[in-house]
Amino acid sequence: MALRHAVLAALLDGEYSGYQLAKAFDIGVANFWHALPQQLYAELAKLEKDGLVAGRQVVQETRPNKRLFRVTGEGLAELERFASAASKPSFIRDDLLVKVQAADHIDSAPVIGQLEERASASEARIELFGKLLRHMRGDLDEEEFLLRGERIGPYLTCMRGLAFERDTRDWCLRISAVLRKRRNVHAQR
Helix, strand or coil: CCHHHHHHHHHHHCCECHHHHHHHHHHHHCCCCCCCHHHHHHHHHHHHHCCCEEEEEECCCCCCCEEEEEECHHHHHHHHHHHHCCCCCCCCCCHHHHHHHCCCCCCCHHHHHHHHHHHHHHHHHHHHHHHHHHHHHCCCCHHHHHHHCCCCHHHHHHHHHHHHHHHHHHHHHHHHHHHHHHHHHHHCC
């Protein structure tokens, strides 16, 4: 997947400025695609040049002018082509896992701390995803929203983000507990 597809998908919800797109990425897309704001601005320029998004200037009196972007018919066709292509399996690339892999041969105390920090960060994202999901579905319960909601794509990806963060939190807490117990056992020898 290229960044262009993630940007096109994010713009399906309406017109966004580059700043608004960066905020949308932080909230709804970051659980499956990371991009820096400058990467998003550069990608918007490429997409506009390729005719996949259209931009328009908005004059503002008290702030600098801004450009709003929306997906064009060509952009939607590009998303259709992308959706029809086979997806590549994802893989994990995580420096914390390298540290856990080496835990038998290094001081595991810093690794335990990092696992607990990661669990805490995941807990904060779990709360964020929960609020976001409740906001998206409004007064509907989840099953009703999934059946009748107007736009469920962002909801479904947030569900995946929530599941990922829960699994990460649980794994980090379990592994930090294991490493802590092993430290205690080895310290008693």
